[in-house]
């Protein structure tokens with residue numbers, strides 16, 4: 315009994331000491347892992363498929379941190395918040411399906427889903443369509459996608475020239491899109507804000523984000539330089555596989 319009591323006092327003293335020690339080192343206390351936030355909705359932020367600095371020097375790590383961790387995360391959060399306002403509407407967790415069936419979205423949350431659901435879909439695709447420079451020879455693209463690129467858009471050089479022109483002409487925020495249109499032809503177009511090509515009946519293959527948040531830290535006002543640089547880090551293998559899948563579907 316006495317031993318147990320002495321033991322308990324010892325434990326208490328140790329705990330108090332530990333508390334004091336932590337109190338003296340607030341920085342240490344802050345490194346304790348934070349509790350995982352409660353899930354707030356059906357959609358989640360996908361991790362980047364490479365390191366933040368993987369696209370350097372063409373896209374800098376700081377831009378990637380802000381773009382993915384803050385901007386994309388905010389679209390996901392706001393999309394979930396909008397959906398929480400209409401609990402009887404249960405769209406599942408496939409963002410592309412949700413946007414394809416946009417007319418089924420309740421009127422009261424359509425604007426929020428258009429902007430934030432579009433933002434989630436566009437950025438989820440964007441990360442996947444990029445890769446570290448030099449991963450593949452950018453000039454060597456094979457197969458049906460390469461043929462379609464030649465037939466529909468006049469080839470890779472023409473595609474890049476036309477995309478640069480569209481990017482320069484786009485006023486304000488938006489994206490330059492390479493899509494498969496309703497007739498299954500490759501088409502280049504621009505859409506404002508976070509409007510998804512899926513809302514227009516097009517299937518997005520690759521988009522260049524020309525919102526200032528995508529390039530301003532490194533390229534400042536020189537949007538054309540950013541668009542020129544992005545070709546160094548495009549994942550054409552991913553895009554041509556996506557094309558093949560869409561053509562079969």
Ligand code: MN
Nearest residue numbers: 385523525528
């Ligand atoms: Mn963006």
